[in-house]
Amino acid sequence: MAERGAFSSFHSFLIVLLFLNSVLAVTHGHQDKQVYIVYMGSLPSRADYTPMSHHMNILQEVARESSIEGRLVRSYKRSFNGFVARLTESERERVADMEGVVSVFPNKKLKLQTSASWDFMGLKEGKGTKRNPLVESDTIIGVFDGGIWPESESFSDKGFGPPPKKWKGICAGGKNFTCNNKLIGARHYSPGDARDSTGHGTHTASIAAGNAVANTSFFGIGNGTVRGAVPASRIAAYRVCAGECRDDAILSAFDDAIADGVDIITISIGDINVYPFEKDPIAIGAFHAMSKGILTVNAAGNTGPDTASITSLAPWMLTVAASTANREFVSKVVLGDGKTLVGKSVNGFDLKGKKFPLVYGKSAALSLSQAKCAEDCTPECLDASLVKGKILVCNRFLPYVAYTKRAVAAIFKDGSDWAQINGLPVSGLQNDDFESVLSYFKSEK
Structure with a gap:
């Protein structure tokens, strides 16, 4: 009786083990399949050559499955020879070793x-x-x-x-x-x-x-x-x-x-x-x-x-490629003392000559402990009520922060030589000009 119970338990264990192995094999096989490009060079000049049939035959040979439905992604058959297919790593290796195959490589994103x-x-x-x-x-x-x-x-x-x-x-x-x-x-x-x-x-x-x-x-x-x-x-x-x-x-x-x-x-x-x-x-x-x-x-x-x-x-x-260009998009900053600084931005906005107060990120910090990160205008460090309706001055180029905090415009320290599009008036200034803005801001406090 004990022997029969032991045999029954062992039999059940084998069934569970086989089931788990089959599940793991199926899962592993599914996860293993990647999309590969099989490049086969020029199309053969034979009149009886059918690229699609050849590609399907290759897949059937390497897949060793009764059905290869869904394996073939694309066939190249008009100007050169090749196809795209879902393959496991071992299948990729077998295809790469076949006669007439030039290369097999993953389908990358460019x-x-x-x-x-x-x-x-x-x-x-x-x-x-x-x-x-x-x-x-x-x-x-x-x-x-x-x-x-x-x-x-x-x-x-x-x-x-x-x-x-x-x-x-x-x-x-x-x-x-x-x-x-x-x-x-x-x-x-x-x-x-x-x-x-x-x-x-x-x-x-x-x-x-x-x-x-x-x-x-x-x-x-x-x-x-x-x-x-x-x-x-x-x-x-x-x-x-x-x-x-x-x-x-x-x-x-x-x-x-x-x-x-x-x-x-x-x-x-x-x-x-x-x-x-x-x-x-x-x-x-x-x-x-x-x-x-x-x-x-x-x-x-x-x-x-x-x-x-x-x-x-x-x-x-x-x-x-272009190594140079014959124009640049500039965005001027006019301080209250009349000094004009030239920054970069694709700026289609017009403030119509109206003056707005400046606020430096550090001065708009939510707390003293957040003053350092507020210099960079890190969103979670800024008090939106102190920024709203003003021109925000930041150490880092983060225009979206000025927009979400309801600033009317923004000035950033930006040493790049290119301009970008933003959702509000922006000027990216070189280091020296940016320091001039900070000096003016401190003198007016």
């Missing part, structure tokens, strides 16, 4: 990069610049970015004839998205549409090929005529960024754009890291574009001008 540029470079509009309208109108620029706003005046087709006959693309921009004889094509690689939700894609497209639009400004700042390098050229927009810019979407855009018949590809996207060319989606796509006579222009990045800060290194691409 970042968007970025105007009087053309005049500054000497490419001015007018009689002194020779142009060939027929050639320019026959040029199609593929823009890989965060989409485009088709209703913008920069993309009006007034005066344009039909698209070039070489164009093989489509207008698949989504609901209520209309192409025209200027913006001749659109695609998107995530749910939604090809519309630009941040302005970045519309900006880069207009820099490359936007029409000349007069009286353009940002709330009255930087007023003038905005235009692209080649206003007579056509645009095809490929939305590869929707919140994030994934490797697989970028490769899909290259796969389509090359087959669609673009002449130039511009892509203001990159990474902060450098990867081998065979694991770099932009280098891979640009290589196949180059083999078809298509130039890829890639932004150098936003991390300069430090040494070794450029990540777009493939020799078959044109990497571009």
Whole structure:
């Protein structure tokens, strides 16, 4: 009887152990799967070759499962060979060892990069610049970015004839998205549409090929005529960024754009890291574009001008960047004694000459023990009742604090050489000028 009880307990233990192992195996297998890009080089020239079938066969071979549903994410089959799939680490290793596979790498996230540029470079509009309208109108620029706003005046087709006959693309921009004889094509690689939700894609497209639009400004700042390098050229927009810019979407855009018949590809996207060319989606796509006579222009990045800060290194691409600019946005501070200090900010606000009292963050501290952090205008250290209706002076550049504490404007110590947009009047001052403000504030107390 005791033996039967012991056997029953042991049998139950085995069942529980097997159940736990199976649960752990399933859980581990699920967690292990990551999205990888399998790059296989150029498409075979055989007439009987079917990329999708080949990709599915590879997955079935390495997965060793009866069903591979949901494993295949994308297939590249128009301009080069490859696919995107969910694989475990061991499956990735087996795929990487297969004949015909060049590289297997994770599906990474890249970042968007970025105007009087053309005049500054000497490419001015007018009689002194020779142009060939027929050639320019026959040029199609593929823009890989965060989409485009088709209703913008920069993309009006007034005066344009039909698209070039070489164009093989489509207008698949989504609901209520209309192409025209200027913006001749659109695609998107995530749910939604090809519309630009941040302005970045519309900006880069207009820099490359936007029409000349007069009286353009940002709330009255930087007023003038905005235009692209080649206003007579056509645009095809490929939305590869929707919140994030994934490797697989970028490769899909290259796969389509090359087959669609673009002449130039511009892509203001990159990474902060450098990867081998065979694991770099932009280098891979640009290589196949180059083999078809298509130039890829890639932004150098936003991390300069430090040494070794450029990540777009493939020799078959044109990497571009600006090392200087011919204007700056300034925001003046006029003290009560008449002294004027010049700071930086994209400031579209007008205080109409009205004077407001200054308050230094330290003087608006909630308590004496918080005076030090109040110098930096740390939100939890400031007394909003002492800030409201005044110009807040802070050691750190934290405009949102001034806004939330109901200040009318803000002055910050800011040694950078660039300006940014804020929700209220702001001026970022260099150290010496900032100290002048503090001296004035103390003298007036």
